[in-house]
Amino acid sequence: MNNPGVVASDAKVRRNGKGGKNRSNVFPLDVGILHPDHPVMVWSKHPSCKGFVQKFRGTSFRYIQKSHAFLTCRKLLSLHVMADMHCKVCGNVEQQRFQQVYAFPTFEVWSCTVCNFHFVPPAFTELVSYDHYKTKAEQETVRQGNDWLKIQRHKSRLRKINRLQHGGKLFDLGVGWGHFLAAARDMGYNVSGVELSEYQWEYATRDLGLPVEHMNFFDLPASPGSTDVITMWDVLEHIEDAGAVLDRIHDMLCKNGLLVLQVPQIDSYISKKTRDKWSMLSHTHVNYFSPSTITRLLQDHGFEVLKIRSSIELKLLLMYVIYPRKRKKQGTADSISSDDRQHYFNKVTNRPKWILRIAVFLHDVIYDLLSLLNIGEEMVVYARKKA
Ligand SMILES: [Zn+2]
Structure with a gap:
């Protein structure tokens, strides 16, 4: 799979002297993520990152990739969303034939423009028990x-x-x-x-x-x-x-x-x-x-x-x-x-x-x-x- 990562471990962020503050206010995960409003890595409280981070619960540290550090989390999110995109009704996998319909803080609804099936892309779905x-x-x-x-x-x-x-x-x-x-x-x-x-x-x-x-x-x-x-x-x-x-x-x-x-x-x-x-x-x-x-x-x-x-x-x-x-x-x-x-x-x-x-x-x-x-x-x- 494409490596979408800019998810940094707790230790890395702390050593760099960024973030670390307000840890109780961040997501219940030991990860930092780029915030769209900040050029440096910080602990993100931005709701649009949440679905993205949730996806990486448990596997986040495998996807640390510093080279992507210039990307904002929204861009990363869209990269990741597109990487997993497929239509389970008509089988369409062409990225340009999907469109976003609704965007919420923690998930998005997309549609397949071939058959008009609407769905939440796997990038936003967390495992619900x-x-x-x-x-x-x-x-x-x-x-x-x-x-x-x-x-x-x-x-x-x-x-x-x-x-x-x-x-x-x-x-x-x-x-x-x-x-x-x-x-x-x-x-x-x-x-x-x-x-x-x-x-x-x-x-x-x-x-x-x-x-x-x-x-x-x-x-x-x-x-x-x-x-x-x-x-x-x-x-x-x-x-x-x-x-x-x-x-x-x-x-x-x-x-x-x-x-x-x-x-x-x-x-x-x-x-x-x-x-x-x-x-x-x-x-x-x-x-x-x-x-x-x-x-x-x-x-x-x-x-x-x-x-x-x-x-x-x-x-x-x-x-x-x-x-x-x-x-x-x-x-x-x-x-x-x-x-x-x-x-x-x-x-x-x-x-x-x-x-x-x-x-x-x-x-x-x-x-x-x-x-x-x-x-x-x-x-x-x-x-x-x-x-
Ligand atoms: Zn379809």
């Missing part, structure tokens, strides 16, 4: 919430799946807390699943009694051609090697097996309206599909797309849009944790069952209406395994 994706505190808050309501919310999804595949073996990749899988079990599917996050797996198995494995999907011992339906809710946007996951799913599915997945949609109504303020833009979301790019990827991995429908998670709207607005008015919007969001959801839904039944009915009507009008921020894709 999904083992501790959720905390013990969140688990406790979820436990205080209303499981019945959360399960009902998923039944409208299952009624749509049921029209294409009635009953049979259903496998959920990335079970989360398990409410979707519990709804599938209620509706007569023979269910199983996999979840990496320890506390979510614990909840799905112990609280909801679901047969869920706690391991990497690729390590799962599953016999080929054994599954009728595989579902994947908000998972594929997190996975760098999306094609490998689709190949494994293809292998697990029976003849004409059904794959149903939901992903954020880059050309959705809400994405277009909110642009760089879109709440789905995150460094943990590395893939941003449109109907055309997800169709192409699925076709290339042995699937026929049956239909694609606009989707919006009204629960997330409550937790990620309405709740933050409320906190903003109180002047405490900076410190919202996932646990706070769960607490808010519990508070709002702590109502008598007859009210919740009406709420579920209205939820389903509003969801379907918005989907019909193409007002959403995600899409649900229904695809069949090609023979």
Whole structure:
């Protein structure tokens, strides 16, 4: 690989008498980096360096190269971004056929101008550990919430799946807390699943009694051609090697097996309206599909797309849009944790069952209406395994 380095060790910078000050304010790494505003090597607090530095966590010292010391970190960053650039949908690797779409302090979104696939280049992605994706505190808050309501919310999804595949073996990749899988079990599917996050797996198995494995999907011992339906809710946007996951799913599915997945949609109504303020833009979301790019990827991995429908998670709207607005008015919007969001959801839904039944009915009507009008921020894709 091209050596992009100007990452200096702690010892080197100190000997040169540069930096060393305010060490507690720099990134949690023992590295220095050129700052765009300074001609000499200093400890950088510049946010644009952060994604770059994160990439080199653990390997930074191998890339010390003094000869590059005249470059600014932004230039280095762009060199490094371009060196790793490739399109996982159409295979494009020509550097001039990529363009930057959004730049944030810690990551950027780029697009391939050949197929219009949007993505976060590998240079910005840090290894996210999904083992501790959720905390013990969140688990406790979820436990205080209303499981019945959360399960009902998923039944409208299952009624749509049921029209294409009635009953049979259903496998959920990335079970989360398990409410979707519990709804599938209620509706007569023979269910199983996999979840990496320890506390979510614990909840799905112990609280909801679901047969869920706690391991990497690729390590799962599953016999080929054994599954009728595989579902994947908000998972594929997190996975760098999306094609490998689709190949494994293809292998697990029976003849004409059904794959149903939901992903954020880059050309959705809400994405277009909110642009760089879109709440789905995150460094943990590395893939941003449109109907055309997800169709192409699925076709290339042995699937026929049956239909694609606009989707919006009204629960997330409550937790990620309405709740933050409320906190903003109180002047405490900076410190919202996932646990706070769960607490808010519990508070709002702590109502008598007859009210919740009406709420579920209205939820389903509003969801379907918005989907019909193409007002959403995600899409649900229904695809069949090609023979
Ligand atoms: Zn492409």
